[in-house]
Amino acid sequence: MAERLLDVKNLSTHFFTHAGVVRAVNGVSFSLDRGETLGIVGESGSGKTVAALSVMHLVPDPPGKIVEGEIVLKGRDLVSLSDDEMRHVRGNDIAMIFQDPMTSLNPVFKIGDQIAEAIQLHQGKSKREAWRMAAALLAKVGIPDAERRVNEYPFEYSGGMRQRAMIAMAISCNPDILIADEPTTALDVTIQAQIMDVIREMQAQYDSGVIMITHDLGVVAQMADRVMVMYGGRTIEYGPVDEVYYNAHQPYTWGLLGSLPRLDETDKQRLTPIKGQPPNLLLLAPGCPFAGRCPYEREVCRDNFPASEIVGPDHGVNCWIPLQERLEIRAKLPRFTARVA
């Protein structure tokens, strides 16, 4: 039985702006065990990044605020921690790598400085020792000639190398959890493959849990053990990766899977997109955020958000359509049936 590292229950994070309240995350729950990878999937406005930032207490306050929920890290509630205590957790217990390595690395400091700083802060090592460890870490994440490169500045690194440097920084203090927020979106696909490999290797070596936040369903299929699909600030489906891909129950999930052109499809099939636009978080209706775009919606969908319904092993879905009807609809979706066949 793997160790439960993180337990997020009923998290809600809202932004109080002059234009109104943006309910970025609403009642979201998820968990992470040691050694596993959780993929959080969603498009823009889904709230996936804000959810991750909430766990790290990095939501800008004002205007953002965690209005509800529990975030329990190895038995410890993070929401009630003070800033000082949280700073100790960040980097040490949970580390995060971001999408754009260009802006997440400080351009005026050497790479070695930035990695060593975290080590000195959290592990109390001397500067020399920290630099030595930094060089070792760079080598570990696959940067060639690490002894020399640790002395360079971010602008001397390529995009892929910067992302590796960020990973080195993140794992420098052996965190239990690594949160990767769209780590490869800004990278070329061959570099993306390299970075995914590095993350996987580091996870294996440190036996950490990884939360992979992305909009790319291919990356999730590649990396994740479990998946949580978010839309408009809510979780609408979650479960083991095979369950969500082959036994999807939410119309949004069907829509997503049907929208993707696949490299390996032999007969060209017309894509089946979801009609409409991504949700406007300022004007969210009280019910299911997918109402308005869902081809099968009914009246109740706009008024109330459905509770989670178990439809498979550890697999839950939030949808008002009765189970039987869902299965019938799904059987007729060409792209879905083609994939499962």
Place this chain on the structure above:
Amino acid sequence: MSDTVSTSSAPTPQAAASMPSSDVPQTKPLGLWADTWRRLKRNKIAIVGLVIISVFLVIGAAEIVAVDIVHANLAPYDPNKVDYKLTPTGLGSPPSLSHPFGTDYLGRDIFSRTLVATRISLLIGVIAVAIALTIGLALGPVSGYYGGVIDSFIMRLADIFFAYPYILFVLLIMTVLGPGFRNVFIAIGILSWATYARLVRGTVLSIKTMEYIEAARAQGASDLRIIFRHVLPNSMAPVYVAIAMGVGGAIVTEAALSFLGIGIQPPNASWGKMIADYLSYMAAGRWWMELFPSVALVLTVFGFISFGNGLRDATDPKLKE
């Protein structure tokens, strides 16, 4: 077609007409200036400036209509009417109920003179800036869009205009053109173009790389059309601030010129002329003559500059709210 997940991409009108309403944008159509106005409103001094400008504009416009078009007099008294009875000692009379600003050494009502002089200031401010804009907004975008030799040439030209001390340059031109009302705004206008040209050129440099400019080129638009229809309207943001400041600056410059005697000629009144004429009377303790035109000048210029500053802050995308 058994798959019912999508209907949205058929090109025929019938299918498009069945598009669900969720495709219509749901945000309230905010104007392009709404956000700026909201930020501006919170700057109290800028609002005060705006009020002052408005008062100034209303009075000035009314005076222009009165004097130039209708040939009437809006002021309570004829600003040029000499009345020795009102200046028994030849030193004017202090403010009273019938003459709230007092009278000057020739018995002329200072309130009326101050009021009528607003017209001069408004004309100068507006026309001088208009001349400067015409030159600056023609040369600036061309300079920025083409770059290279043209840009170097025009910017060096602008440098020359920047290098000379402004007032001396204006004096030089006035000496050439001769004193008088019309020449003042020509002089100020000709010298101020460089500010607007340089400002707009800066924005043009970043606008010209935008994809919608490439799109215009791909459509076959001529350079002239691209510069003045696409680039310039999007490069105006810093120019508005400069206009506010520029009007204030033109008014002060006119005052300075008139103070030096080469601007407005008698019997016309401008604030600067009045400040010059009445200066010597301060020694005799006749404070009201100097005071009111000075306050009018300072208040008006303050209004333009405060509003200009406020506008700059309100349009600065990086300034945190």
Place this chain on the structure above:
Amino acid sequence: MSPILAVRDLKKHFPIKTGILKRTTGKVYAVDGVSFDIDEGQTLGLVGESGCGKSTTGRVVLRLLAATDGLVKFDGVDVMKASRAEMQRLRRDMQIVFQDPYASLNPRMKVKNIIAEPLRIHKIGTEAERQRRVHELLETVGLTSEHAERYPHEFSGGQRQRIGLARALALNPRLIICDEPVSALDVSIQAQMINLLEDLQNELKLTYLFIAHDLSVVKHISDRVAVMYLGKIVEVADSSIMYTRPQHPYTEALLSAVPIPDPKTERIRRRIILEGDVPSPANPPSGCVFHPRCPRMQPDPCTKVMPLLESTGGGASQNHVVACHFPTRYASDGKVTADAP
């Protein structure tokens, strides 16, 4: 039947100017000898990673950038040598859709004016006729007439791309260069746009040069796919066999790096991870531009001679061309007959 667009040995080199005197110290070989044909009504996909020169190629074809060398023939007319009047006529036939929905529309113009602009430039129709055409175009791309009076900032990314497409269609072009038209859109919106492009191609007999980095999208929408690397085309093949019979090692690596949204497939896939970063087009390697990263590289001839783009037999069909000294070869049943030396 001659192709509607014929490109031969196209080159675009950008001078690198350094120092106070702006002397040319080097060149960026952005496009370095690119050749391809597109038949009318077909879609050629141009795919590659950053720095490969695909976007530059698109712009040079349209003469938005002047070519350094080479030939572009549209419907038999030499585009590079066209006079101003001829170019104006050509512009009506060749149009472009851009990547960034937020930068490709003039923020100060109403939608109706943005779409009418090409009609005004070419002095087509009366004002009333132009307005009618604007409304017709809006409907064609799936928007409504009431959108005409609004400004770009009132629309979502996907809607803006549709407006950009309407603008491109205004002059009834025959060729449209699509420069990453869906890369900046959410997945579910991407699919809408892809279907729209396909439908319009069928209805209006359009020819597309579809430039993108997302191989799944390119393969889906294209009839043939050309793979670019460092300013050169390394392989061109029908998209239907691209995935099953790639001949060039870069193509193979690229294909294996693209994540497929199917967990079972991902688990059994063989991945080819390329070493190192993409070299800079300012400093291209000698001989074959891919040799430093190529798993099949042999010093002779790979470091000395850049291979020609040609059909080598062992490809899937006559028009399958590849630029490699050691291309993979396939028997008629698809089995690999010759691989790495």
